[in-house]
Amino acid sequence: MDSEQQAVPLIMRVQQRFPQWVIASHQYRGQETVLIHREGFLEMAQFLRDDPGMAFDFLMDTSCVDYLKFGKIQSSSPTLTTPSPLPYYMKPKPLTQTWTRLVSNDEYRFDVVYHFYSSIHNHRLRVKVPLRAAESNIPSVSGLWATANWFEREIWDMFGIRFTGHPNLKRILMYEGFEGHPLRKDYPVRKRQPLIGPVN
Amino acid sequence: MSSFGADLSSLNWMATRLDAALGWARKFSIFQYPFVTACCGMEYMATATSHYDMDRFGAGFPRFSPRQADVLFVVGTVSHKIAPVLKRVYDQMTEPKWVVAFGVCTCTGGFYDNYATVRGIDTIIPVDIYIPGCPPRPENVLDGLIKLQEKIAQGARVTVPQGSSARPADFETPHTPETHL
Structure with missing residues (x-):
């Protein structure tokens, strides 16, 4: 790989390769992020791993975000004018500190976030895949990076995102028989499902 | 046999002393089972080091089989x-057995x-010492251990009927964090 290709940002290279799939991309202090449609994600993941200029041999982390209530004021949630005995670090922050997401929160409820690292080129890339609530499934990349196996099981457990093609998609943190996905924003905060003992 | 009946009073006296002797022996031979799940385990290990020396109280020998233990940490x-x-x-665990709740997570969550x-x-299970x-x-742990020893020496044992809660009445205050908001 020559040095001038090194100078081109990763997001530009991905943009040029998959213009039909990339939704948006941005860069902040050397951290490059690309948003991509679910349909082209598996193809891009293969490219990220196998292209010699990319060579992302390490999937560092996979996570998910639920934007169901993002930026919306709940009627029961505290506001800045609510008298509160809470200390300053627990008081609600003003809404000006929210940020834009580049896609609509109403249309796309979830973001599945992948953090890639290349130990050959020592560069990193963050890939976000927005998902609609109605069709919250995404191709599994556990065939490309073996470490994705447990990450995807955790996301299925916590958020209920289905990973199509996953060899063993079952709960990893919670127990069998647990109903619902506890990190979804519509999971009841007070809901308890103990295996033994009282519901407290 | 007639002489046996004549000595019943002394037998009664012997029985009470036996309880005291048993309690004294038990409280200095605590075979503990450490059920360690989280960060409190570090402080548990610190208590077991020579600096604090849990062995002074006869509790220096953890058993990693519940059948060989009589105090569940x-x-x-x-x-x-x-x-x-x-x-x-x-x-x-076989009787007699005692349970120590170590750290607030085990006490109340x-x-x-x-x-x-x-x-x-x-x-879930009855608890003797919180x-x-x-x-x-570690000083706090040793204080709890001494209180447990006193309890063992008195022969006190948690007897909770099956199905009822062993939780002290002080803990039954309703938890309403919404009122703070």
């Missing part, structure tokens, strides 16, 4: 997933008020 957060295991370990955590192990702290200092 529950150290660290207990989740709903592992709660049946804790109950099973307790059931496998601590600050974990969520879908995953048991709000105090006394909702050692609060996040984590408790």
